[in-house]
Amino acid sequence: MKPGSKDKKIKISISGKELSELQRHTWLMVEAFGLDRRIENYQGKRPIGLYRWDLDWGV
Template sequence: MKPGKGDVAIQRKISGRQLEELQKHTWMMCEAYGLDDRVDNYKGKRPISFYQWDLDCLLCVLDMALRDEKEYPDKQDEGYVCLQALHDDLQREYEETYP
């Protein structure tokens, strides 16, 4: 999908454990028009751009991953906490940018 004139992208730098945890779940983004490859290839050195449709997919994937008891049986685990923080930040940015 190509962005149009009025489409606004959110620029976000994701690195460290948040990036590692996000990249574990890119397989769930297989129908997202290249979002899975962009996230897989992202190194965390510069901000990455997400459009509204990218964030829709990301937030759904993060929500499913965080609810998965097999993936995160311990809600105090560092990976779970990092992924939850990323989800909350992206959700807040989404709501601020796309009211």
């Protein structure tokens, strides 16, 4: 999905136990195209940018 002019990217930092738990459950994100791969590769050093549709995968 390509962001529109009114879509805002939210940058958040995830690290430590939260990051390891999130990465452990990425297989549940099958319907969120590319998000699982982005989270698996995320190392927690810089904030990760997410859009609204990235956060709607579990709903």
